[in-house]
Amino acid sequence: xxxxxxxxxxxxxxxxxxxxxxxxxxxxxxxxxxxxxxxxxxxxxxxxxxxxxxxxxxxxxxxxxxxxxxxxxxxxxxxxxxxxxxxxxxxxxxxxxxxxxxxxxxxxxxxxxxxxxxxxxxxxxxxxxxxxxxxxxxxxxxxxxxxxxxxxxxxxxxxxxxxxxxxxxxxxxxxxxxxxxxxxxxxxxxxxxxxxxxxxxxxxxxxxxxxxxxxxxxxxxxxxxxxxxxxxxxxxxxxxxxxxxxxxxxxxxxxxxxxxxxx
Numbered sequence: 001x002x003x004x005x006x007x008x009x010x011x012x013x014x015x016x017x018x019x020x021x022x023x024x025x026x027x028x029x030x031x032x033x034x035x036x037x038x039x040x041x042x043x044x045x046x047x048x049x050x051x052x053x054x055x056x057x058x059x060x061x062x063x064x065x066x067x068x069x070x071x072x073x074x075x076x077x078x079x080x081x082x083x084x085x086x087x088x089x090x091x092x093x094x095x096x097x098x099x100x101x102x103x104x105x106x107x108x109x110x111x112x113x114x115x116x117x118x119x120x121x122x123x124x125x126x127x128x129x130x131x132x133x134x135x136x137x138x139x140x141x142x143x144x145x146x147x148x149x150x151x152x153x154x155x156x157x158x159x160x161x162x163x164x165x166x167x168x169x170x171x172x173x174x175x176x177x178x179x180x181x182x183x184x185x186x187x188x189x190x191x192x193x194x195x196x197x198x199x200x201x202x203x204x205x206x207x208x209x210x211x212x213x214x215x216x217x218x219x220x221x222x223x224x225x226x227x228x229x230x231x232x233x234x235x236x237x238x239x240x241x242x243x244x245x246x247x248x249x250x251x252x253x254x255x256x257x258x259x260x261x262x263x
Contacts, residue, residue: 011041017048032069042066068148071102075152079159082189084108084115102152107136114160118185121194123201127178130164160185171208179205204231210258226251233259 014031016024034040042063050057067090074086091103102108110133117126137153144150162181168174179202186195207230229251233241243249 010039011043013044013046014042015046015048017046017050031066035066035070036073071148071152075102075155078111078115079155080189082115082118082185082191084111087111102140102149104136104140107133107140110136111156118182118189119191119194121186121191121197121201123179123182123198124167126182127163127165128167130160131166134160134164171205176202176205200231201227203234204228206230206262207233207255207258210261226255230255230259 012034014027016027019027031042031045035042044061045063045066047060047062048057049060070086070090074090077083077086087102088108091108110129114126114129114133117129134157137157141150141153163178163185165174165178179198183195183198183202186192186198204227207227229243229248232243233252233255241252243252
């Protein structure tokens with residue numbers, strides 16, 4: 001006999017004390033399905049450990065096993081879809097002994113910042129935020145003696161290591177290779193609009209290579225005016241170039257020798 005009782009609008013208690021043969025396995029699949037399809041919250045999963053000849057039987061709560069499934073689902077969403085909302089949600093209602101290292105507030109904030117930066121195509125900040133999040137993950141692994149912490153953390157580390165780097169503040173080789181990895185990551189998450197945005201930034205940044213300003217943290221380096229003019233030069237055949245202001249024409253003339261070298 002397997003019974004379910006509705007405790008709240010989306011909270012359910014399951015009891016499968018007398019589940020026969022394969023039925024507990026079927027019920028476990030049903031629980032996982034309802035968690036995903038109906039967004040229910042499992043309050044309790046109960047099992048009465050009755051044995052013949054013993055008048056009293058302890059009742060075991062097995063719901064912690066299903067929280068582990070939710071942790072796995074949350075990390076999978078983060079790795080596959082760059083969606084960290086489920087990770088934060090599960091961390092808020094699970095105990096420390098269940099993937100406790102991933103509950104660290106500083107780590108969760110760093111992970112949220114990374115996914116926000118990635119989804120908003122903040123090309124010049126993603127690598128730095130990924131680097132910060134991965135350092136916190138490595139530290140969390142070192143603090144924990146639980147295998148589940150290491151396994152889940154390694155999934156995230158493996159996925160985002162390619163886009164993590166310490167910023168040099170310059171439009172150098174490391175900057176461009178990291179941008180390519182960010183583009184790959186966005187494509188792998190089907191974030192194509194953001195990917196094209198980073199591609200455009202990448203092309204514009206090429207125009208900064210032989211300029212007299214290559215430091216991104218300088219006032220001129222942050223201006224991107226030079227990059228915008230370079231994108232216009234690359235995006236149109238030379239006979240179709242139109243630069244309306246004197247400043248635009250002056251910048252075009254400055255960039256032209258480098259443009260011809262690339263050509």
